[in-house]
Amino acid sequence: MAKKIKFEDNLSKLGNIVTELEKGDIPLEKAVELYGEGLKLSAECRKQLDEACLKITEVNGTAPENE
Numbered sequence: 001m002a003k004k005i006k007f008e009d010n011l012s013k014l015g016n017i018v019t020e021l022e023k024g025d026i027p028l029e030k031a032v033e034l035y036g037e038g039l040k041l042s043a044e045c046r047k048q049l050d051e052a053c054l055k056i057t058e059v060n061g062t063a064p065e066n067e
Contacts, residue, residue, distance in 0.1 A: 014041040
């Protein structure tokens with residue numbers, strides 16, 4: 001079973017990718033690769049945030065708000 005990566009680690013990796021892409025001095029192929037990795041990390045972060053929100057609402061006994 002794969003080890004679950006912490007939210008903070010995913011967010012840090014995503015930040016590093018954004019910084020690298022913003023520099024604009026990398027080859028297009030590498031930029032596309034980093035962009036794809038960033039999308040995956042972003043989706044994983046969103047999933048982790050949704051799971052945390054669900055846990056909080058369960059503890060509080062309230063229904064989650066729809067966005």
